Amino acid sequence: QAFSVSLIHPRPPSFPPVTAPPQGSPLHHHLFIPSSQWARDLLHPPLSQELSFLDTCIPTVTPFSNGKLQNPGNMRFTLYKSNDSTNPRKRNQRILAAETDRLSYVGNNFGTGALKCNTLCRHFVGILNKTSGQMEVYDAELFNMQPLFSDESIESELTLESQTRTYREKMDSCIEAFGTTKQKRALNSRRMNRVGNESLNRAVAKAAENIIDTKGVTALVSDAIHNDLQDDSLCLPHCYADAAKPEDVYKFQDLLSPVEYEALQSPSEAFRNITSEEILKMIEENSHCSFVIEALKSLPSNEESRDRQARCIWFLDTLIKFRAQRVIKRKSALGPGVPHIINTKLLKHFTCLTYNNGSLRNLISDSMKAKITAYVIILALHINNFQIDLTVLQRDLKLSERRMMEIAKAMRLKISKKRVSLAAAGEEDHKLGTLSIPLPPAQTLDRLSKRRRIT
Structure with a gap:
């Protein structure tokens, strides 16, 4: 938005001194800036030419937000007036700047x-003519003067950055600045x-x-397909295909070691x-x-x-109960009886160790x-003399039934009805x-049917 700039002299030497109002008065800590009406009567001719731009302005009263003005003589004021005279909302917009040797102030x-x-009530300034004893009252406007710092743009960037930060990042900043030793240690x-x-x-x-650069994409895809086909086969116990007896195809010692077998007695x-x-x-209790x-x-x-059968049946029953679970949350999988x-x-x-929510399971x-x-x-x-009811x-x-048949055929069982x-008769x-x-x-597991069943 365009503004025209004009300079306001703080107070020339011939200007009648304005006594400071008493403590608690509405004009306390304020600086009064005269309009051109007073400038024509009270200022020297050269200075009145300098202030001729204020013909359409009204007097301004400027409170300073950060303290009391000690020496108004070293203040340099600049008034910015909107150049848009056609827009009724913008033509009366003003920006007042005040400069000192140490700090600058801005009000609008x-x-x-x-x-x-300014919009809720009217303000007036009275000027007493000591010669005639008459006082003239003029409309006035208040400008709240705020200090302007050179790093304000940096602060605005920091404000924008704080708005884009997440809640977790803001909490981490608070912990870093004001948190306890335990909170800071957890943050680190x-x-x-x-x-x-x-x-x-x-x-x-x-x-x-x-790896991709070394082996190539084609070789990696081929390995992945091969591993995918062999995935379920790796889950099967070792099969001794050259065994002379059925009990030696899947040896009992591969299922239970002698120590584990002895532990099943109790x-x-x-x-x-x-x-x-x-x-x-x-x-009855199912x-x-x-x-x-x-x-x-x-x-x-x-x-x-009977003892051997009882141990095998108990371990089979334990495996079926164990398989029905999904996640083992405690060290004792099936209770203290195991x-x-x-x-x-x-x-x-029979489990995979995974990491979830900060803990292993x-x-x-x-x-x-x-x-x-x-x-x-x-x-x-082994319990039923190497013939079982798969159903x-x-x-x-x-x-x-399809999945059960896939596993049974992969284990090289002969299927019959x-x-x-x-x-119920x-x-x-x-x-x-x-x-x-x-x-x-040997038959490989039907991976395609498995994928179709999962999806």
Whole structure:
């Protein structure tokens, strides 16, 4: 916006001295600037020419916001008048500047810094003529003079920067300036962790670029496809394809070491000594899965075989319960009844260690669920003389039939059908899985159907 500039002399030597008003008067700490009406009568001719631009102005009263004016004689005033005389809102806009040797002041009659009293009421200034004894009263306007600092533009930039900062950044600034020792220590730790994460991300990105440059995109895509196809196969226990007997295809020692097998003696005692009444109670309470209940019904009478079967059934039941979980939030996966060595085996071999919300936790991923399913199938084969009802296990594990068949075929089981009678006087087809020699050809898992099922 354009303003014209004119100079106002503070007070010439011939100007009648204006006595300071008493303490508490409305004009206390104010400086009065005369208009050209008084200048023509009271000022020297050269000075009246200098103030001729004020013919259309009114007297101004200027309060200073930061203190009392000690010496008004060293003040230099400049009045800026709007050049837009056609706009009724802008033609009366004025900016008054006051300069001293130490500080500058600025006031205006428009905008946020203008005094509200100029629009709500009228102000007057009276001039007493000592010769005639008459006083003339004139309209006046108030300008609130604010100090102007040279670094005000820097402060405005800082204000803009503070507006763009997030709430977390503002809180960090407050903690850095006024926080306790504990808060400052936590702030420094968080900043160091953030810098560490950024450095790690840069290092990973650089390593990825180096690998891409070395192997090429085509080779990397081929490796990714190959790894994707072999993902579920890695979850399966080791298969001895050249074994002469079914029990040697998936060795029992690969499932449970001798130490782990001995640890199952105490928790499996309830299964070893179970009675028919207790089995009926299990069925009523639905506390165990169907495969476990059917296996308990057919426990052998031989003490050694019964003990082995009870241990295998207990471990299979534990695996099924463990698989039903998603996140293990405590060190004891299934409660205090599980031996420590078995609990460690479950967490080590069937979970993935992840980092979430500042803490480590054990997650049972989809690939780990497939691995648990494979171990359950092998245990069931050893319990049932290497032929199992896959449909019963599938329902106990809450799997789809297609997924169960994929895992069974990948484990090189022979699949057959069997008509099974139901308790409700009906029949249904069940899928049986048999581990026999020679083994059928190995089949890879149907990854495409898995992706379609997930999506």
